Structures are given as C-alpha cells and as structure tokens.
Amino acid sequence: MEVGERLKYLRKANGLSQRQLASKSGVTNGLISMIEQGQTNPSVASLKRILDAIPMTFSEFFSMEYPHQDKVFFKSTELREINPVRVFRIDDDAASFLSLRQVGDASRHTLQMLHETYAPGADTGTELYAHEAEEAGIIISGEIELSVGEKTQMLGPGDAYIFDSRIPHRFRNLGEAPCVVVSACTPPTF
C-alpha cells in the first residue's frame, strides 16, 4: 500500500511543502512526513483532509499513475506481509499458520520472491491454484511435506523444489517446529 509514495508525488507535483499542505489540510507536517515515509497508517479521515486540500478524490488518488523509482534493496523488516489466497482447512485461525513476506511490490515486477513461514499444522490445501506460473523454493529451516501432482516428498533444510504451478500442489507442515521456506514465483499470483 504505497499511499506514502503517491502522496509525496502528488504534493510535489502541486509544488507544496509538507508544511504548506499541512496548513491547508489541517493536519501537522509531522504526520505528512510520517505518511510519506510509510511510518504510519493514516486514518481515512486524515487522508481525506489532506486530499481535500489538494484537491483530489479518493478514487482519483488510488487510481492515479505516478512515477516510481524501483526499489532494489530491502531490509528484513521491509518485507511486506501478504495474505495467502489459498484455502486453509485446519481451523479458522488459518492466517496465523502461514506467514508470507514478499520482496518488493508484486504489481511492479514479473518475479515474485517470498519469505514463507509455515507454523506447525499449516496446510495450504490443493484448491484454487491453477494459475500459469513456475514456482521454486529452498527450505531454510524445519521440515515440510510437499505434494505435486501424484508425488509427495518430505523436505528439510537445504532441500529445494521447482514445478509448474498449474499442477495441483499442497504444502503441509506435519512437524512440531515452524518451517521457513524462501520461494520464487513467476509471474506473481497475488
């Protein structure tokens, strides 16, 4: 959610300083600074006050095209958490069973790289996963059972996989410890 980048571009395109925009919109310059740096999640109300001062509607703002300097390096804390599309069967607390942390912004790249953490008991199921893509990964720690088509294999640290995503596949962490996997996928599916 690059609202910070959008706002920064929009503000500069209008030739405004953070303080100028702040006074026009009734928020503080500190808040605008933090939003632009992604250090805070603004409330809808705050963002609306800022956009009103430009002026620009939400619709225009979120559909706005803006120049973007591709980001190359990421600290571990910058890997953004994304939600899995797949259906989980374990229980309703599925979200906590799988953490997907993505390198960069998928919508800007054709290659998607993920840092995945499967909690004990995590199960991706096989549904809804017939997109055209190739998927590969290397297990960093823990163990995980991977089924691709007819084949099933237990994978441990250092092991790896690669397959065509159109083949039904399923990840299950049958062990007691979390399993960490670094995977890549092209094109992105999220």
Added chain:
Amino acid sequence: MEVGERLKYLRKANGLSQRQLASKSGVTNGLISMIEQGQTNPSVASLKRILDAIPMTFSEFFSMEYPHQDKVFFKSTELREINPVRVFRIDDDAASFLSLRQVGDASRHTLQMLHETYAPGADTGTELYAHEAEEAGIIISGEIELSVGEKTQMLGPGDAYIFDSRIPHRFRNLGEAPCVVVSACTPPTF
C-alpha cells in the same frame, strides 16, 4: 464521509455477517460494527484489509453507487460538523471561531439546514460567496451583526433574516458571548 454506509451495503450485498467479513479480513467484528455506525475513523490499512476480503479496490469502493434510505430524524449529537468555505481574517485559529453543524448529508438534499455557533470575534468576511441560493436564519442566542449589500443590522435572540446569497454578505460577532443561529440555505453550497 459515509464509508460506514458504503461498507454496510457492500457487506450485505455479499451476504456476509460482520463476523464472517471480520474473519476473512483479519479485523474484529467490533471494528466493523463501529465503522458501519460511524463511531470510528478506520485507518487506510484497516479499510484496505476489509476491502481486500470482499474483494474490492479503494477506487471502486469510493466511486460505488449504493442505495440509501434517507435519514429523517437526527439527535443533536448526529449533526455533523462541517468546515466553512469562507475566509477568516481574525487569526489562524479561525476554525474555532465558527462551528457549523449540518442536518443530514448535503449531497443528498437540495435544502441545507445548519446549526451555527459564532464565537466572540468571529467574522466570515465577504469574499467568495457569490453562489446562487437563498439563505435564511433565526438567531437563537447572543447577538450578531449581519451586513447584506449596503445594509447592516444587529440581530438578537428571536430576530431573523433572509436574502439572496449572491448579494455580498458578512456575519460578525462583535459581542462577548457566542451567538447561536439556525440557518437554512437552498441549494447547498458545501
């Protein structure tokens, strides 16, 4: 900002309960309840999580048409504070000098009714006020000086006014006490 109404309609249109949507989006049902009732200003991040679960983009959400059962009755606490368009000269703290509380949602009506409170020293100035409309009001408490065209008059409790908004006009509270006015305007100017 009727994001609550939009969300409520959207959720029901998808046949979801607050709890179902909550679990799909990763927020609590309480939050969704509060948003729908307008009891909280959701963060952009929270709203995005909810919309992602529908799924719907910000752009679609804010430009979405939705049925609206016109609200007829309002408790005093439901009169929404709006910001004056006019320019204030007193100082930079102008916002605190005039409180405008509106009956209903102007964008849905052709008649706008306001509960106005002018702080001591409040001055609307005469600028930027040449819209086509008729404006009328009755003074509830305090006193206020109203200038319309060439004419100027002090008005006290029970006094009233009506004029064509295209004529330059100005409200000034010259007294020591706040002045409360109930006014009506058609068509709405905000």
Added chain:
DNA sequence: GTATCTTGATCAATATAATAAACACTGCTA
C-alpha cells in the same frame, strides 16, 4: 563569514483506533 528562514525528519505526550470479551437480542431445536 554568520544570521535567518525553510526544508523534511524525529521524539515524547496525547488522542484515538483496534482488540478481545462481554452483552442483549433473535430464531431455531429439542
């Protein structure tokens, strides 16, 4: 050269959004 102003970033204090657990209400089943 040093003031002075403006820029964006940062910090502690405060306001408020978000959570988790209760609540009351409805409809359904035994």
Added chain:
DNA sequence: TAGCAGTGTTTATTATATTGATCAAGATAC
C-alpha cells in the same frame, strides 16, 4: 421451556495514529 447458535452492539484495555515541539541540513541574504 431451556438451550444453542447466530446476529449486531458495547466496554475496558491495548496498540497506534496524531500532535506539538525540536532537530539538523540547505538555501538565501546581509
């Protein structure tokens, strides 16, 4: 009738957005 499962709401607590002030860096002027 009681009990259970669903609904939306409310409350106390926690998390965090927002403020107001301060900060260092650049620009301009004198």
